[in-house]
Amino acid sequence: MNRETTALKTFLDEAGQLTRFVFRFFREWYRPRYEFREFFRQCFIIGYRSLPLVGLTGFIMGLVLTMQLRPSLVEYGVESQLPAMVGIAIIREIGPVITALIFAGKIGSSIGAELGSMKVSEQIDAMEVSGTNPFKYLVVSRVLATTFMLPILVLMGDAISLYGSYLGVNIRSVTSFSLYWTQIFDNLTFSDVIPSFLKTFFFGFAVGLIGCFKGYYSNKGTEGVGRSANSAVVVSSVLIFIIDLLAVQITDIMGYN
Amino acid sequence: MTAVSIIPVLASIPELPDSTVLSIEHLYKSFGDNHVLQDFNLKLHKGENVVVLGKSGSGKSVLIKCIIGLLSVDRGDIEVLGYKVPELDHEKIDQLRVRVGFLFQSNALYDSMTVRENLEFPLRRHWIQVKAREVEEMVMSALEDVGLSHTVDMMPSELSGGMRKRIALARTLILKPEIILYDEPTTGLDPITGKEIIDLMVEIQKKYATSSLIISHDMNCVKIENARIVVLIEGKCYAEGRYEELKNHPEYRVKQFFE
Ligand SMILES: Nc1ncnc2c1ncn2[C@@H]1O[C@H](COP(=O)(O)OP(=O)(O)OP(=O)(O)O)[C@@H](O)[C@H]1O
Ligand SMILES: [Mg+2]
Numbered sequence: 141m142n143r144e145t146t147a148l149k150t151f152l153d154e155a156g157q158l159t160r161f162v163f164r165f166f167r168e169w170y171r172p173r174y175e176f177r178e179f180f181r182q183c184f185i186i187g188y189r190s191l192p193l194v195g196l197t198g199f200i201m202g203l204v205l206t207m208q209l210r211p212s213l214v215e216y217g218v219e220s221q222l223p224a225m226v227g228i229a230i231i232r233e234i235g236p237v238i239t240a241l242i243f244a245g246k247i248g249s250s251i252g253a254e255l256g257s258m259k260v261s262e263q264i265d266a267m268e269v270s271g272t273n274p275f276k277y278l279v280v281s282r283v284l285a286t287t288f289m290l291p292i293l294v295l296m297g298d299a300i301s302l303y304g305s306y307l308g309v310n311i312r313s314v315t316s317f318s319l320y321w322t323q324i325f326d327n328l329t330f331s332d333v334i335p336s337f338l339k340t341f342f343f344g345f346a347v348g349l350i351g352c353f354k355g356y357y358s359n360k361g362t363e364g365v366g367r368s369a370n371s372a373v374v375v376s377s378v379l380i381f382i383i384d385l386l387a388v389q390i391t392d393i394m395g396y397n
Numbered sequence: 398m399t400a401v402s403i404i405p406v407l408a409s410i411p412e413l414p415d416s417t418v419l420s421i422e423h424l425y426k427s428f429g430d431n432h433v434l435q436d437f438n439l440k441l442h443k444g445e446n447v448v449v450l451g452k453s454g455s456g457k458s459v460l461i462k463c464i465i466g467l468l469s470v471d472r473g474d475i476e477v478l479g480y481k482v483p484e485l486d487h488e489k490i491d492q493l494r495v496r497v498g499f500l501f502q503s504n505a506l507y508d509s510m511t512v513r514e515n516l517e518f519p520l521r522r523h524w525i526q527v528k529a530r531e532v533e534e535m536v537m538s539a540l541e542d543v544g545l546s547h548t549v550d551m552m553p554s555e556l557s558g559g560m561r562k563r564i565a566l567a568r569t570l571i572l573k574p575e576i577i578l579y580d581e582p583t584t585g586l587d588p589i590t591g592k593e594i595i596d597l598m599v600e601i602q603k604k605y606a607t608s609s610l611i612i613s614h615d616m617n618c619v620k621i622e623n624a625r626i627v628v629l630i631e632g633k634c635y636a637e638g639r640y641e642e643l644k645n646h647p648e649y650r651v652k653q654f655f656e
Contacts, residue, residue, distance in 0.1 A: 257508070265467050266505035271491045271523035 161353050165283060168276055175281045182285035187293065190246045194239050194297045201238055202230060202301035206308030223315070226305045227324035232336045235298040237384060240343035243290055244376040248351040251282055252372030255355025256365035264356070279356060283348035290344030291337060331396035339387040343380050350376040416443040418576055418608050419464065424473035426459055433459050435632035437473075441576070441608055448611045448618050450654050451629035457612040458502060460629070461578045464610070465499050466490045478575065495523050498574035498607075502581045504565040506553040513549045516540070516568050523572070539567040542604070543597060559590035563597065570601065577602075579611040583618065592617050614654065628654065 206226050213219045255278060258264050267274040306320050315323075354372040358364045419441035426434040433456035441447050451457045462468040464475055466482050475482040480493045507515050516536045520527060527535070540546045543563040553561055562582065569577060582598065583591035595617050602609055611618050619626055619640055626643055628636040628651050636643060636651045644655045 254509075261503045261508075262501045262505040263507055265462070266499075266501055266507075267518075267522075268467060269465055269494045269499050270519040271494060272518075273487075 157357065158353055161356070162349065164275065165280065165349065168273075169280045169284065173273075173276070175277050178277055178281040179284055182281050183289050186247055186285050186289045189250070190243055190293060191296065193242055193246055194293050195300045197238060197242055198235065198297035198301035199304040201234055202226070202304030202306075203308040205229060205234065206305040207311065210308075210312065219313070222309055223305070223320050223323040224327035226308075227302060227327060228332055230301045230305065231298055231328065232332055233384075235301055236294050236336050236340050236343065237380065239294045239297040240290060240340065240347065240380045241377055243286075243293065243344070244347045244380060245373055247286060248347045248372045248376045249369040251286075251348065251351030252354040252358075253365055253369035255279075255352055256358035256368035257362075259356060259358045260360055260362065260364060275356075279352040282352055283345065286348030286351075287341055287344040290347065291340040294337070294340045331391065335387060335391040335396055339383060342383045342387070346379040346383060347376045350379065417441070418443050418478055419610065420474075420476045421460075421464070422474040424460075424463065424475065425471045426456070426463060426468065427471055433632055434463070437629070437632060438634050439627060441610055443608055444602075444606055446602065446609050446611065446621050446624040447627060448613055448621065448624045449627045449629055450614055450619065451612075452614065455629050456632055457629060458580055461499070461580055461610065461612055464578060465494065465497060491523065495525070495572050496575050498569035498572065498577040500562075500565055500569050500577065500579045500582055502584060504553075504561045506561055506565055506568070508553055510553075511549070512540070512545075512551050512553070512556075512564055515553065515564065516571050519568065519572055525572075535571055539571040540564075542570055542601060543567045559586055559594065562586065562590075562594055566594075566597065566601070570605070573605060574607060576608045576610065579609060579613075581613055581615075582611065583613065583615045588617070591615060595621065616655070619655070 206222065209225060209229075210219065210222060213222055213225065255264075258278070264274045264278070267277060302324065306315070306317065309315050309320060351372040354368040354375070358368040417440050419439070421437060421439040424434050424437040425432075437460065439447070439449075449457055449460065459468060463470050464477060464482065466485065470483050473483075477493060478496055480489060482490070482493070485493065507518065510518065513536055516539055517532055520532055520535065536549065537546060540549060543566055545560060545563050545567070548556060548560065548564065553564070556564065566582075577598075579598065582594050586594065595615075598609065598611075599621060601607065611621070611624075613619070618624070624640070626638060626640060627634050628643065630636075630650055636646055636648070638646075640655075643651060646652050
């Protein structure tokens with residue numbers, strides 16, 4: 141076999157394995173025994189670890205975006221539309237996607253590395269002989285935790301981002317806080333908020349699932365752990381964009397754009 | 398660590414048919430074209446020590462993972478304490494795993510948990526009805542057995558290799574297993590620490606009258622009193638006997654383990 145066919149075979153093998161992994165998740169997540177403790181612990185760890193980073197990047201994005209947009213709006217004489225424009229950009233696209241990418245970098249990689257090192261040091265086998273289903277204990281709890289936590293982080297990130305943007309607006313002009321918020325919310329519609337909020341559940345699911353998958357099937361050796369962490373970030377980041385693309389197509393077809 | 402053997406050692410009892418606690422018959426296991434185990438047979442009697450010798454990659458870990466049901470077998474029978482392992486459902490296999498301890502080659506201590514949480518894990522997860530106070534007692538007594546009571550609140554990363562092996566052994570002991578499967582208990586340790594681990598294993602075996610299956614290529618394991626030695630070559634049980642018998646085996650591939 142030449143190199144291309146080997147690469148194609150590896151890719152298809154992995155795609156098949158991932159598909160089985162997804163099916164296994166949907167077969168197992170709703171059945172007892174429920175790992176509530178581990179789920180809440182993961183939610184806490186995930187939120188606690190990524191909130192500072194999400195807040196910081198969100199704040200900077202809001203501020204920078206506002207400052208970058210202002211000259212164009214001034215040129216067209218619609219400077220007063222600045223909060224509305226920024227609000228829509230952040231809530232529809234930038235908030236969810238930037239937060240999800242940061243989340244993939246921070247949480248996806250740490251899940252990949254954690255499960256990978258548990259795999260190579262036989263901790264996953266040890267759980268299994270200790271009367272624990274490691275798939276439920278490790279995978280289901282983490283995937284559910286990322287699925288629920290990312291939307292919450294996106295909401296927080298959006299709020300911080302909009303606050304950054306408020307400061308950005310006030311660099312060159314003076315707007316009161318309440319006026320700024322009124323301007324933003326008056327311009328937001330159902331189709332701005334709900335679809336972009338719903339897609340974040342899928343982003344979170346993708347990050348958790350890919351991180352767990354890469355870790356759970358980590359190759360032997362410590363090198364394999366690094367590779368799991370790395371490819372968890374790469375694959376889930378690409379998936380985030382693909383889901384984003386699908387989401388915009390779907391809302392378009394449904395007439396919510 | 399002043400364990401007095403209350404229960405007599407049963408190792409020297411002659412082979413009685415009903416004293417078999419573990420029997421493997423015609424076991425086959427392959428990964429693709431890699432035929433790891435081919436027609437492997439083994440019996441372990443109550444109170445006995447069996448040492449399985451084999452080169453790296455000969456399938457020793459695969460063998461004991463099949464015994465505990467972590468790997469499925471292709472063909473063959475494995476019977477442990479009356480359970481036919483390949484046919485067990487989840488519930489049954491969990492019942493069996495309470496009675497069979499497994500010491501992993503890489504210890505498999507949970508990095509994110511303290512020593513105490515590591516030891517509590519099998520107790521809590523096996524749905525065993527124990528009160529909080531009893532859990533604490535069981536943890537401390539298992540740690541005393543391995544002589545490491547003072548490490549109870551440490552993290553595994555703060556321990557040395559030999560200490561980690563002992564903690565892993567304590568975690569195996571906490572459920573008072575009838576059979577303990579050791580996967581290369583001395584690999585990665587210096588010879589002196591390795592010897593200490595083996596002494597500890599012998600002591601524990603006397604104290605709790607367990608039967609042990611020890612996978613190894615360490616001469617110190619082979620010299621365990623009354624150990625029966627099985628040499629695993631090409632996926633088969635190639636030779637079997639006591640140390641003295643195998644030391645002078647005509648076949649070089651067997652003899653080389655003892656040089
Ligand atoms: N999950 C697996 N998938 C595919 N092949 C495997 C798997 N586990 C083990 N093998 C193969 O089985 C063979 C035996 O492996 P095993 O781990 O049992 O060796 P070992 O005798 O325990 O060696 P060591 O002394 O180095 O631990 C090796 O060739 C290995 O590549
Ligand atoms: Mg091995």
